[in-house]
Amino acid sequence: MSVSETSAQAAERDRVVIFDTTMRDGEQSPGASMSLEEKLELAKILEEMKVDVIEAGFPIASNGDFEAVHEISKIVRDSTVAGLCRAHQMDIERCAEALKPAKRGRIHIVIATSALHMQHKLQMEPTEVLDAIARTVGYARNLRDDIEWSAEDATRSDRDFLRRAIETAIKAGATTINLPDTVGYTYPSEYADLFREMIETVDGADKVVFSTHCHNDLGLAVANSLAGVQGGARQVECAINGLGERAGNAALEEIVMALRVRGDRLPYDTGLDTTQITRASRYVSAITGFPVQFNKAIVGKNAFAHESGIHQDGMLKNRETYEIMRPEDVGQAPSSLVMGKHSGRHAFREKLKELGYELGQNALNEAFQRFKDLADKKKHVFDDDIVALVDNALASSADRIQVKHLRVIAGTEGPQEAFLTVTIDGAEKSANATGDGPVDAVFNAIHAVAPHEAMLRLFQVHAVTEGTDAQAQVSVRLEEEGRIATGQAADTDTLTASAKAYVNALNNLMARKEKSAPGGKLASGF
Known part of the structure; x- marks a missing residue:
């Protein structure tokens, strides 16, 4: 083996794939539905951010979801577009049809493996579940080369049965194995151990990528996801702003920045353009109507705010005294332009760029006029005022x-x-x-x-x-x-x-x- 091949393989081992499920799992949050146009715009933002996999929807769920996956497959060229389906042939066919235009498409199959789910939800015997895995993963592999298989409720599954299920999926052609913490039940050390055990004991584990998918019911989604990476997972499924069912999913922005800031303990690269994070966060908040809490890590209004006199003194002497990352790294530029009624169009355009907005000339003119109207009413126009003004216009135009x-x-x-x-x-x-x-x-x-x-x-x-x-x-x-x-x-x-x-x-x-x-x-x- 050549030195270059060895380096490439080492780089691959140190690479964590970012799988964004904002449009699929995130949209399942009550009240978080997105229109086709909003999903298309979000897909563009995610691709510009260099997200590896964009899960665009659940094609058999509705005509709207099918259309979203199909249309996003047409415009996304660099990222992989994924569609979710259950372990049913009809689901898989519908998903494959939606993904037809995709340059890179992934069929994502899910079936439960815990005794609780198999008995009460699926009403299937373990042997029937294994048969379904072999049949549906094999069928999907004939339609697409990129197949992800998910063991729903993996963290509450019997490990011996889970091992058999994973081996069945790999033999049938799965290329990614996802072990979700469906109900946010697991603990970091427990989750890391699960991945270590499966990677070490499953036949064919070296041929696939293992993935995390963590819910936040106990507030441990991000910690569990990072523990999964330490245990050997090389894909993390997450969502912008932690959007998702119940208490939400692992937050993409927190996962990515934890890996970046703590590279000493987590020496893995994501390849994401982190300067697009705030832009994505604000867009998702605007289209779903879910406000980001002020003290939310990375993207919250107060994430880089310092009010304590001691903190302010430290910041003036050296910003690293109280900031472990720069706001610029996540697209939050420090305020440098004081905006008011005497501000000109050029200054307003530069401020919008700082805040992550690129508007066309007509939209810029309209936004500038609304800004001037607001400046006549207020003594001080803050960044948050401008964000609200632009988001409001985009939502209602x-x-x-x-x-x-x-x-x-x-x-x-x-x-x-x-x-x-x-x-x-x-x-x-x-x-x-x-x-x-x-x-x-x-x-x-x-x-x-x-x-x-x-x-x-x-x-x-x-x-x-x-x-x-x-x-x-x-x-x-x-x-x-x-x-x-x-x-x-x-x-x-x-x-x-x-x-x-x-x-x-x-x-x-x-x-x-x-x-x-x-x-x-x-x-x-x-």
């Missing part, structure tokens, strides 16, 4: 219904009343309504101009920045016939933001209703 005028009468003497004018497909429509409080009146007025049966499931308000002139960021979640949609909006007037967020959610709900397939959407919980 294609809405069929748009708020044009709102006036509200409120106070101690009710009833409160709202006078509202909207445009629906360009045509104006007005109504006034009363309610138990000004927000209720506003929402009643919206119902009058745009009748619907949706139920309000979430109404949330928080200030984007400090001060009485701060913008209010409002999130609204609506549900109708099992469909859930979220809307967001920001404005210095809380009631205006509330109206715009409700209308944005209503538009998103209508779009999902128009595109939804009969029978609803299947879900996989691994």
Whole structure:
């Protein structure tokens, strides 16, 4: 063997594949549904970030998921596009069809291996599960060369049976073996030991890549994923902002930066462009309506903020006293431009670049005008104000219904009343309504101009920045016939933001209703 071949193999052993499941497992979070256009844009961002594998959906679940996987397969050229399927021939065929345009496509098959799941969910005997693995993995391998097999609830599976299941999948043609901690039950040392044992004892383990997929029910998803890498896993399945079912998945940004910052203990490379992390985080937050908590690691508003006098003193002397990574490394540039009503278009464009936005000329002009309007209302325009302003515009630019005028009468003497004018497909429509409080009146007025049966499931308000002139960021979640949609909006007037967020959610709900397939959407919980 040549020296170059040895180096290449060593580099491969030190490489951790990043598998992003934001659009599949992340979208299964209640209220986190994404439109096709949003998924296409997210796929572009993930590919620019150099994510290795993009799991784009569950093709048999709905026509919408099939279309998402199919369309993403057309535009992604460098990353691998994966589609999920159960261990059924029909699922596999649907997945393969969706992946047809993909330059690099992966069929991802999942079946449970724990006694609990086999008995109560699958209602199958262990021998039947092994037969299903051999049959479906083999069938998939005839359709695609890249096959991932997942043992749902692997961490609660009998290890002897799990070993047999893995060997069966490898013999049938699987190239990646995923051992998910489906319910967030395992512990780091236990999970690392699981990988060591399987890699050491499974026949054919040297021919495949082992993968982690951890849920965060006990807050251990990232720790468990890193422990899996230490145990020999060379793929990590994760999601932007830790999005996912229940308490979420392992957060991509935390995994990647932990590997980068602690290379002394975790000497593995991901190859990701980490400067795109904040951009991806903000986009996912904007399209799902799930705000990122202020103290969230890596991408939170306060992740690089220092208020303590002792900390500030240390930072002024040497930033490494309190920062283990630079904000620039994850796309969070330190504030260098003070923005206000006298700021020009060039400064505004540079600030947007700092914040991770690249807008076309028309979008830039519109955003700049909104910025100037905001600057007339506020003494100080902070970075978070600009982020909220741009995200709000991006979320509502294609809405069929748009708020044009709102006036509200409120106070101690009710009833409160709202006078509202909207445009629906360009045509104006007005109504006034009363309610138990000004927000209720506003929402009643919206119902009058745009009748619907949706139920309000979430109404949330928080200030984007400090001060009485701060913008209010409002999130609204609506549900109708099992469909859930979220809307967001920001404005210095809380009631205006509330109206715009409700209308944005209503538009998103209508779009999902128009595109939804009969029978609803299947879900996989691994």
